[in-house]
Amino acid sequence: MHYYPKVIRMALIHDFGEIYAGDFTPHDEIEVNQKYQLERQSILQVLSKLNGGSEWIALWEEYEQGETIEAQFVRQLDQLEMILQASVYEHQELANLSEFFASANQKFTAPQLKAIFETLEDLRDNWNSR
Structure with a gap:
């Protein structure tokens, strides 16, 4: 497991909590702690029986806490991936996601x-000015 940089390992497993819990969006009315508990149960179900599973679980927990430099970077990568998808939606004229972009910027x-x-913001401006 240690052959790959921590950020890559963290990026690979950060969504594993959604395997059984599902993918919650900001529009879903679920408390943060409830979401965490559901995703944690999913992580334990998937990883606890694996050799070295406890290391992966600890890495997921680190991501969830978001306190380390690596976790913060992976969280930003995850946000960037959502922005890329939002760009595609806007380019295909499926939605106007200006509020999403404004909140993500920070x-x-x-x-x-x-x-x-x-x-991506510059590209949006070019697309929207046509």
């Missing part, structure tokens, strides 16, 4: 990811 602290976000 979540990027990693300079590389902020630069990608700003490029």
Whole structure:
């Protein structure tokens, strides 16, 4: 497990909690702790029987807490992936997601990811000005 950088391992498993719990959106009315508990049960169900499963569970917990540099970076990557998908939806004229972009803008602290976000914003401006 240690052959791959921590960020890659964390990015690979960060959504494993959704395997049995499902993928909750901001529109779902679920308390943060309830969401965490459902996803944690899912993680335990998937990983607890594996060799080294406790290390993966600990890595998922680290991501969920979001306190380490690695966890914060992966959280921003996850946000960027959602922005990319939102860009596709807007380009296909399926939705206007301006509010989503405005709220996401404040979540990027990693300079590389902020630069990608700003490029996507420029592309949006070009698409919307046509």
